[in-house]
Amino acid sequence: xxxxxxxxxxxxxxxxxxxxxxxxxxxxxxxxxxxxxxxxxxxxxxxxxxxxxxxxxxxxxxxxxxxxxxxxxxxxxxxxxxxxxxxxxxxxxxxxxxxxxxxxxxxxxxxxxxxxxxxxxxxxxxxxxxxxxxxxxxxxxxxxxxxxxxxxxxxxxxxxxxxxxxxxxxxxxxxxxxxxxxxxxxxxxxxxxxxxxxxxxxxxxxxxxxxxxxxxxxxxxxxxxxxxxxxxxxxxxxxxxxxxxxxxxxxxxxxxxxxxxxxxxxxxxxxxxxxxxxxxxxxxxxxxxxxxxxxxxxxxxxxxxxxxxxxxxxxxxxxxxxxxxxxxxxxxxxxxxxxxxxxxxxxxxxxxxxxxxxxxxxxxxxxxxxxxxxxxxxxxxxxxxxxxxxxxxxxxxxxxxxxxxxxxxxxxxxxxxxxxxxxxxxxxxxxxxxxxxxxxxxxxxxxxxxxxxxxxxxxxxxxxxxxxxxxxxxxxxxxxxxxxxxxxxxxxxxxxxxxx
Amino acid sequence: xxxxxxxxxxxxxxxxxxxxxxxxxxxxxxxxxxxxxxxxxxxxxxxxxxxxxxxxxxxxxxxxxxxxxxxxxxxxxxxxxxxxxxxxxxxxxxxxxxxxxxxxxxxxxxxxxxxxxxxxxxxxxxxxxxxxxxxxxxxxxxxxxxxxxxxxxxxxxxxxxxxxxxxxxxxxxxxxxxxxxxxxxxxxxxxxxxxxxxxxxxxxxxxxxxxxxxxxxxxxxxxxxxxxxxxxxxxxxxxxxxxxxxxxxxxxxxxxxxxxxxxxxxxxxxxxxxxxxxxxxxxxxxxxxxxxxxxxxxxxxxxxxxxxxxxxxxxxxxxxxxxxxxxxxxxxxxxxxxxxxxxxxxxxxxxxxxxxxxxxxx
Numbered sequence: 032x033x034x035x036x037x038x039x040x041x042x043x044x045x046x047x048x049x050x051x052x053x054x055x056x057x058x059x060x061x062x063x064x065x066x067x068x069x070x071x072x073x074x075x076x077x078x079x080x081x082x083x084x085x086x087x088x089x090x091x092x093x094x095x096x097x098x099x100x101x102x103x104x105x106x107x108x109x110x111x112x113x114x115x116x117x118x119x120x121x122x123x124x125x126x127x128x129x130x131x132x133x134x135x136x137x138x139x140x141x142x143x144x145x146x147x148x149x150x151x152x153x154x155x156x157x158x159x160x161x162x163x164x165x166x167x168x169x170x171x172x173x174x175x176x177x178x179x180x181x182x183x184x185x186x187x188x189x190x191x192x193x194x195x196x197x198x199x200x201x202x203x204x205x206x207x208x209x210x211x212x213x214x215x216x217x218x219x220x221x222x223x224x225x226x227x228x229x230x231x232x233x234x235x236x237x238x239x240x241x242x243x244x245x246x247x248x249x250x251x252x253x254x255x256x257x258x259x260x261x262x263x264x265x266x267x268x269x270x271x272x273x274x275x276x277x278x279x280x281x282x283x284x285x286x287x288x289x290x291x292x293x294x295x296x297x298x299x300x301x302x303x304x305x306x307x308x309x310x311x312x313x314x315x316x317x318x319x320x321x322x323x324x325x326x327x328x329x330x331x332x333x334x335x336x337x338x339x340x341x342x343x344x345x346x347x348x349x350x351x352x353x354x355x356x357x358x359x360x361x362x363x364x365x366x367x368x369x370x371x372x373x374x375x376x377x378x379x380x381x382x383x384x385x386x387x388x389x390x391x392x393x394x395x396x397x398x399x400x401x402x403x404x405x406x407x408x409x410x411x412x413x414x415x416x417x418x419x420x421x422x423x424x425x426x427x428x429x430x431x432x433x434x435x436x437x438x439x440x441x442x443x444x445x446x447x448x449x450x451x452x453x454x455x456x457x458x459x460x461x462x463x464x465x466x467x468x469x470x471x472x473x474x475x476x477x478x479x480x481x482x483x484x485x486x487x488x489x490x491x492x493x494x495x496x497x498x499x500x501x502x503x504x505x506x507x508x509x510x511x512x513x514x515x516x517x518x519x520x521x522x523x524x525x526x527x528x529x530x531x
Numbered sequence: 532x533x534x535x536x537x538x539x540x541x542x543x544x545x546x547x548x549x550x551x552x553x554x555x556x557x558x559x560x561x562x563x564x565x566x567x568x569x570x571x572x573x574x575x576x577x578x579x580x581x582x583x584x585x586x587x588x589x590x591x592x593x594x595x596x597x598x599x600x601x602x603x604x605x606x607x608x609x610x611x612x613x614x615x616x617x618x619x620x621x622x623x624x625x626x627x628x629x630x631x632x633x634x635x636x637x638x639x640x641x642x643x644x645x646x647x648x649x650x651x652x653x654x655x656x657x658x659x660x661x662x663x664x665x666x667x668x669x670x671x672x673x674x675x676x677x678x679x680x681x682x683x684x685x686x687x688x689x690x691x692x693x694x695x696x697x698x699x700x701x702x703x704x705x706x707x708x709x710x711x712x713x714x715x716x717x718x719x720x721x722x723x724x725x726x727x728x729x730x731x732x733x734x735x736x737x738x739x740x741x742x743x744x745x746x747x748x749x750x751x752x753x754x755x756x757x758x759x760x761x762x763x764x765x766x767x768x769x770x771x772x773x774x775x776x777x778x779x780x781x782x783x784x785x786x787x788x789x790x791x792x793x794x795x796x797x798x799x800x801x802x803x804x805x806x807x808x809x810x811x812x813x814x815x816x817x818x819x820x821x822x823x824x825x826x827x828x829x830x831x832x833x834x835x836x837x838x839x840x841x842x843x844x845x846x847x848x849x850x851x852x853x854x855x856x857x858x859x860x861x862x863x864x865x866x867x868x869x870x871x872x873x874x875x876x877x878x879x880x881x882x883x884x885x886x887x888x889x890x891x892x893x
Contacts (some may be wrong), residue, residue: 294733430620431581437614438634439683448633457848 034363036351041367043348044374044410047385048355051246058239066243071227073216076247079223082144082216083209084455087202093298094156094201095194101187102164106291113161117154117379117522119302121514123471124151124490126507127302130309132175132218133500144221147342148209150302155208156201158521163197164190169280182282205253210248211378212359214492222249225474228380231373232478242388245381256376310511325492327505334486337401341408342462346416347410349461353420358429368421369415382407383478399481407475410467416461423457467517471510532687533594535580535719535759538591541602542575549575550588550743557687557736562713562720564734566727568766572743573723577689580721580889581614593808594686613688613718619672620697621664626674628660634683635688649678652715653706669697670705677709681716688713690722694729706733727767730757739763755805757792762876764803771804771847775873782873785841786865791873799876804867809849811837812862820866824849825857839865 053061066072100106103115119127128147138147167190168418191198210225217226224244231241284291352371355364381457386407390398397403427450436447473488480489491506533710535557541551549572557563561817565573578584582598582605582816590600593612598605622632626714631649639645649655653674664672673693680688693709694702710733713720724730739746739754747759758764761772776782777800783789784802786809813873814822823839826846834852841847849865857863 072845101628334737426623430616431622433581433607434614434616434620434622435633436677437610437612438679439608439611439636441608447623 032357033351033358037268037355037364037367038153038159038419040348040352040413041370043373043406044413046369046374046389047382047410048374050385050389051242052333053380054239054242055246058243061330063246067247071242072247074245075222075224075227078141079210079225079251079339082141082148082221082223083206085145086148086152086185086209087143087205089145089203090153090205091198093149093153095160095191095198097153097157097298098160100291100295102161103190103282104291105283106288106295110462112295114519114522115299115303116157116295118299119151119306120154120520122151122303122306123207123214123300123488123510123513123514124148124208124212124508125218125473125488126310127151128215128218129307129491129495129500129503130306133313133495134309138218141221144216144405146213147219148215151215152205152208153270153298153302155204156198159197159201161195161332163194167193188491188529196467199498203255203258207252207376209453210252210255211380211474213378213476214488218495225378225380228384229474229477232384239386243527245384249377252378253373254377256373272284287512307511309506310504313500314508316501318433324415324505325504327509329508330485330487330490331509332468333484336464336485337404337486340401341405341465341469343410343464344405344460345409345412346420349416349420352413353417353435354424356417357424368417371417375411375414378472379407379411379472380478382410383475386475387478399479400486401481404476404479404481407463408469408472409478411472411475412465415464415468419457419461419464420454421457425453426457427453463517467514470513480507534853535721536590536592536689537576537580537593538592538600540576540579540581541587542572542579548743550579550586552842553740553743553745555738555745556747557719557721559719560717561721561735562710562733563707564737565721565723565724565740565766566730566737567740569725571738571740574691576740577721577723578686580610582610602767610687610709612685613683613685615673615676615680615690615693618669619664619676619693621667621672621676621679622627623664625664626660627667627705630664630675631660631678631682633679634735636672637694641642649682650829652674652681653678653712666682668701670701670708671744672710673697673705674712679710681718683713686719688718690720692723692725693719695726696725706744731767737767739766757872758803760805761801764845764872769806769848769850771806771809773804773845773847774876775800775801775802777873782869782871785843785845785848786867789867789871792870793873795873795875797854801874801876802871802873806836806848808852808868808871809839809847810866810868811849811857812864812866813866821862822862823865825859825861825863827859828856830856839863841865857873 058066071405097116101109101116121128124147129152131143131147135143137143171193172185174449180188193505210223212223213225213229215222217229222230224247228241229242231244235241265365342514352364352367352505356368386403387398390403431449431453432445435449440448470486472486472490473492476486476489477492480486485493487506487510490502491510494503494506495499535555536551537555540550540553540555541548553572553576555563555576557655565576567573575584579586579599585604586806588600591598593610596605597603598610621627622633624810625633627650628643628646631646632642633704635645636644639742643660650657650659655671655678657775659667659671659675664675669674676693677688677690690709691858692710694706697705706729722730722733731754734751736748736750737754738748747763748753750758754763758767761770764770764772773783773784773786775789776796776798777783778797780790781788781791782800782802786804789802789804812820821841823841826838826840828838829836834850835856837849837851837857
């Protein structure tokens with residue numbers, strides 16, 4: 032029963048991939064060659080590749096540098112800096128992009144795109160690297176210093192090799208997000224594969240051209256994912272130190288304190304203060320031009336409703352997979368779990384495109400309805416729910432069930448009094464993560480939302496696309512406010528181990 | 532409280548047999564220890580008794596009621612068997628009071644008096660009632676787990692290596708508190724352990740399991756003095772094993788002529804002595820005995836172990852309590868106190884004892 036449900040979930044997750052594969056085979060080699068091997072695709076690939084590479088390098092430098100300062104140096108107010116460095120995650124990339132381009136219209140270049148997405152994505156590197164720094168045994172660094180190494184040599188020869196896995200993991204996360212990024216780059220008018228798919232779709236509505244571009248994009252994602260899986264296999268390397276780690280003494284910066292502070296201030300200023308100030312500016316000028324408060328309320332309501340439904344559906348779908356992954360370890364349960372991860376690595380634009388086409392062809396009565404939109408959310412955000420459900424199931428070993436049985440509790444009793452209370456926090460956390468992701472989801476919602484249904488993200492999008500920056504601002508502010516709790520949670524989790 | 536009888540119990544996982552025809556009787560109000568190395572099937576036996584698994588064949592009878600086997604399987608929750616798992620297994624989402632009252636009928640769960648009573652039984656203050664499991668030490672967790680198991684007044688309590696995760700200092704105190712609580716509640720109990728000292732000191736009878744079979748069921752003294760074979764002997768304590776020639780009720784071995792127990796025809800044999808049966812005296816005062824050279828002394832404080840090289844080249848150890856210890860290199864006279872236990876020469880044994888078949892008697 033559980034197995035059948037988990038198989039169903041995995042099948043749904045793999046639906047978009049299967050669609051692209053089936054379409055490609057159906058089109059035949061000649062068709063594929065005609066659509067893929069053309070200069071426009073090469074241009075898009077080049078654009079995408081150089082943006083991904085540039086962003087990954089920038090994020091790696093910013094993320095590792097900031098993490099080193101916060102975790103290993105004597106820079107003042109490290110706790111405050113840590114929170115401020117995670118905070119940019121509360122501002123969706125497309126909102127950040129809007130904030131910049133509305134102030135500096137000249138940013139629609141490679142450099143502009145690089146700046147904006149790097150500022151949005153560097154926390155993806157910063158967070159795992161901070162966690163890795165905390166896991167490093169300071170005794171190793173002290174030993175190296177005792178052997179006469181300078182601070183720079185300690186970083187390069189002792190710390191960096193141990194951070195490798197965290198750094199590469201974070202970089203891959205940045206790359207995958209960037210491949211899927213639509214809103215931010217569309218707003219900056221920087222064409223990549225993803226924005227091109229959207230334009231094709233809008234122009235020719237589900238032509239083979241869009242689908243083939245999606246195929247190329249999916250291949251890039253799968254390549255990155257394979258790299259990630261191989262890295263994950265070797266992750267044991269980073270975990271040499273077990274148990275509580277004695278806090279090490281931070282590196283005293285002395286004369287370098289002022290430049291370090293200035294660097295952090297510039298980074299936080301660009302990544303957090305500029306977008307928030309820009310939002311504030313447009314909000315106040317928007318109020319003057321008479322914002323649509325009633326519309327904002329309705330949109331917020333429907334967004335919360337959709338996000339709530341998506342959270343419930345996705346978490347329910349995550350339960351069988353998460354349960355099997357722990358209680359019935361084996362090839363099949365691993366395969367089912369991985370299927371959902373692979374399925375969700377497919378960019379939102381591809382998921383949306385596949386579901387549009389499939390629902391029109393197979394189930395026209397479902398086209399542009401809430402169930403299809405919820406299915407897209409589930410495909411995109413299942414791993415967030417599975418990861419938390421899974422760790423909750425791990426917290427509840429079968430032993431508790433045995434003990435409760437020996438104390439006379441019946442099966443329903445055991446579920447109610449033992450299993451459910453133990454799983455509840457994990458289920459709740461998973462639902463919250465999905466909820467917050469849906470609140471700021473733009474791409475799939477644009478393509479799949481029923482006519483007349485707007486969410487905060489789509490309402491913001493239509494206003495800002497029409498260059499009505501003032502009208503767009505309130506929606507962005509609500510999205511940022513709704514995302515803030517999750518971000519606070521992330522920074523608090525990571526802060527627990529910060530040395531005082 | 533009821534007695535427990537296990538008859539011809541057999542269980543295999545896949546093709547690997549885990550238990551083969553185990554018979555066991557645990558009398559009412561007694562504590563039986565299941566002793567064996569890891570992987571001998573003792574935890575499986577416990578799970579079959581508790582009803583968490585079903586046996587392939589054989590029966591489990593609890594106070595005259597068949598609860599497993601003969602085509603019947605009473606569900607774990609209807610057996611009335613208390614279970615104390617390794618490391619306690621306290622429900623992390625409940626307080627101590629919530630854990631203890633888990634198995635009580637609904638109307639009794641709110642009764643703080645019953646919880647206090649049970650806490651007192653296992654030697655904990657009533658103030659512990661509102662703590663969370665993670666606020667307790669390992670020993671306290673074990674005591675609460677026992678209180679939880681005893682709360683519904685089970686007919687039998689099973690303890691699965693309850694002390695193995697505690698460090699040495701905590702283990703002794705917890706062991707005594709658990710023993711006292713079990714005695715006070717009059718419970719019939721089965722304790723799984725791989726620690727022979729724990730089994731010998733706590734249990735009324737000890738069941739030694741090996742490769743899924745019950746090798747010996749005896750009270751601790753009998754088990755230590757008259758083990759069934761040399762493997763059991765070595766498992767329940769330190770052993771001095773020597774080759775010997777048995778003649779007219781006396782065993783002649785590297786330590787001289789020693790009286791022995793055991794039905795044996797005259798001829799070659801192996802004898803078992805315990806290190807504390809060896810007495811050392813200085814050469815001058817020696818009357819009889821064997822002269823041996825001291826190879827080393829391990830000093831433990833409360834007693835010591837002395838390694839001795841025998842004239843035939845074999846090495847044995849003696850346990851001494853005295854403060855008057857020999858030095859390395861001394862020659863001492865070794866005499867044997869009490870009787871040895873003799874086994875047929877072909878008895879399974881791996882190593883200990885002298886290499887030469889028959890020593891010259893001084």
